[in-house]
Structures are given as C-alpha cells and as structure tokens.
Amino acid sequence: MIPEKFRKAVTFSYDDGNTQDIRLIELLNQYHVKCTFNLNSGLNSSDVWYYKNQPVRRLNLPECTELYKSHEIAVHGSFHRNMTELDSPTLHEEIFSDRDRLAEIFGTMPVGMAYPYGSYHQAVMQVLQKAGIRYGRTVCASHSFQKQSNLLAFQPTCHHDDEDLFQLADKFLNSDSDDIQIFYIWGHSYEFDGNHNWDRIEKFLDKIAGKSDIFYGTNAEVLL
Numbered sequence: 001m002i003p004e005k006f007r008k009a010v011t012f013s014y015d016d017g018n019t020q021d022i023r024l025i026e027l028l029n030q031y032h033v034k035c036t037f038n039l040n041s042g043l044n045s046s047d048v049w050y051y052k053n054q055p056v057r058r059l060n061l062p063e064c065t066e067l068y069k070s071h072e073i074a075v076h077g078s079f080h081r082n083m084t085e086l087d088s089p090t091l092h093e094e095i096f097s098d099r100d101r102l103a104e105i106f107g108t109m110p111v112g113m114a115y116p117y118g119s120y121h122q123a124v125m126q127v128l129q130k131a132g133i134r135y136g137r138t139v140c141a142s143h144s145f146q147k148q149s150n151l152l153a154f155q156p157t158c159h160h161d162d163e164d165l166f167q168l169a170d171k172f173l174n175s176d177s178d179d180i181q182i183f184y185i186w187g188h189s190y191e192f193d194g195n196h197n198w199d200r201i202e203k204f205l206d207k208i209a210g211k212s213d214i215f216y217g218t219n220a221e222v223l224l
C-alpha cells in the first residue's frame with residue numbers, strides 16, 4: 001500500500017531474469033527505486049537466444065538471491081509458455097510450480113505476475129486467484145496514472161521505449177491531482193543492450209527519482 005502521506009508512486013516491472021538485470025539493478029539501486037522482477041524458475045543459463053544480434057542468457061536464479069534482494073520477485077510462468085495455449089493441468093503447473101520454486105529460492109511467496117507475451121484470458125485469471133496471485137500485468141499501455149480496479153488485467157502506464165515516456169514523466173511530475181497517481185514502467189533489461197539505449201533509462205531515472213513527494217515501491221507495495 002502507498003503510505004498515506006504520498007499522492008504519487010513510481011514502480012517498475014522487468015521480465016525474464018536475464019544477465020542484463022545485473023546492470024539494470026545497479027542503476028535502480030543507485031537511484032533508490034524499486035522494481036518487480038517477473039521470473040521463469042524452470043529456465044536457466046543454458047537457455048540462450050538472440051535479440052537484435054545480442055545474446056540473451058537467463059540467470060541461474062538460485063545464485064541470484066543477493067542480486068534481487070531489494071526488489072520484488074513475481075511469477076512469469078515456469079517455462080515462459082503462452083498461458084492461453086495450455087491445457088488446464090499444464091497451466092496449473094506453469095503457475096503453481098513457478099510460484100513455489102520462486103518462494104523456495106527467494107524465501108517469500110510471490111503475490112504478483114506478468115503474463116508471458118501479454119497473453120491471458122478468464123481461465124488464466126482464475127488459476128492466478130487460486131494460487132493467491134493478486135495482480136497480473138499485461139503489456140497494454142494505458143498512458144495513464146489512475147488506480148485500476150481489475151488488478152488481474154493490470155495495464156502498465158507504458159514500456160520504457162514508448163515514444164511518450166518523457167512527456168508522460170513531465171505530466172506526472174507536474175500533476176497536482178488529489179487522486180493517487182501511479183507511474184508504472186515495464187520492459188526487459190536485454191532490450192537496452194539490443195537497442196543500445198541504456199542512456200534512456202538513466203535519463204528517465206535522473207528525471208523521476210529522488211523526489212520527496214513520490215513513493216518508490218515494488219509493484220506489490222504500490223498496487224496492493
């Protein structure tokens with residue numbers, strides 16, 4: 001929950017648990033902001049693929065408890081399967097086994113989730129509820145800072161490569177609304193390597209971090 005004295009909150013959500021998270025976390029920690037990392041506990045460093053000619057390798061999560069310790073860990077499916085294409089037992093397995101393995105590794109039961117490929121439907125949301133998962137992030141940009149009532153189909157404000165990112169940041173910083181305003185940014189850390197734009201997230205953090213009237217929390221701290 002956003003502490004009462006704040007009317008604004010900023011939160012980040014990054015997916016897949018790749019080696020580029022190391023550089024991203026260094027930056028986030030430097031700016032004292034919080035992120036939720038959506039992780040696939042069934043995959044490890046032997047699963048390599050290429051994004052715009054840059055290798056993308058997953059981290060071995062049991063070695064990463066120190067790395068992620070100031071942030072929230074959330075479910076992203078054990079094997080990053082498209083959840084709308086699974087039969088019921090496989091869907092349950094994908095969600096429950098990821099939740100339980102992440103809880104075992106990081107010592108806290110996950111309460112959140114990001115949908116792989118942004119794909120979900122009613123049956124997926126029902127399994128999330130059974131698993132005690134209280135919010136599910138989609139990939140649909142809202143370009144908004146309003147609180148949302150359906151947290152199982154949560155729409156982020158925008159992706160970090162959204163062309164309106166800095167315009168939205170100005171709007172957010174200048175807002176004097178009495179309603180709670182939430183700026184929610186998502187992405188994948190490997191995209192900064194592939195697009196050669198680590199300076200973009202630094203510039204954004206420079207702008208948005210360190211303000212006394214903004215609460216910087218994990219997704220769970222801000223949304224629940």
Ligand SMILES: [Zn+2]
Binds near residue numbers: 015116117
């Ligand atoms: Zn993903």
